[in-house]
Amino acid sequence: NAGVTQTPKFQVLKTGQSMTLQCAQDMNHNSMYWYRQDPGMGLRLIYYSASEGTTDKGEVPNGYNVSRLNKREFSLRLESAAPSQTSVYFCASSEVQTGSAFFGQGTRLTVV
C-alpha cells in the first residue's frame, strides 16, 4: 500500500528555473494538500484541493501554481524558482476535509 507518493525526493534548482513536483495518492481521498516545512516555521499550507476540479490558496501561495490532474494526482509548479523557496515540500491527502491527513515522504528542494 503506497499511500502518498511524491517525486522527486531531492532537487537542486538554479534561480529562475522552473519545475513541477508530482504527488499521487492511492487511498481514493477527495482532498489533497501541498505544504512547505522550514526550520523554525512549522508546516505551512501552500495550496489545497478539496475535490477533483477545485483548488484554493493556502497561507503561502505566492510563487506557486497547482493542478489537480485527476482524483489521484495533485502537482505543484514553481514557475521561476527563488532562494526563498528552498524548503521541504510535503503533499498530503485526506477524506473530505478532515485533519487526519496522510503525508508523503517529502521533496527536499534547494534553490541556488
Added chain:
Amino acid sequence: EDQVTQSPEALRLQEGESSSLNCSYTVSGLRGLFWYRQDPGKGPEFLFTLYSAGEEKEKERLKATLTKKESFLHITAPKPEDSATYLCAVQAYGGSQGNLIFGKGTKLSVKP
C-alpha cells in the same frame, strides 16, 4: 488570529520516565485538534484527532487529552523508539477550509 504554540521545544527523557507535551491554541472555533509524529527525513504520521473538550484518545504509550485552550500528549514509560518530533495542529470552522494550522513541534529524545 488562529495560533498554535507547543512546549517545550525539546524534551530529553530517560527510558521509562513519563512526561507530557503541551499544545496551547487560540482559534475562533475549533473544528478539530490533531497530533502527528514526524521522524527525521520523513513526512508527518497521523496519531490522533480530538474534537471536543474532555475527549481523550490512546495509542500504546501515548494518550492525548483536550481542554478548551490546550491539549496534552502524555507519554507513559517511553522507549527510545518514541524519539521523534511531535506536531500539534488545529483546524478552525470558517476561514479557509482544509487549512491545518501547525505548531512548531516538540522534539522528543528518549535515552536508553
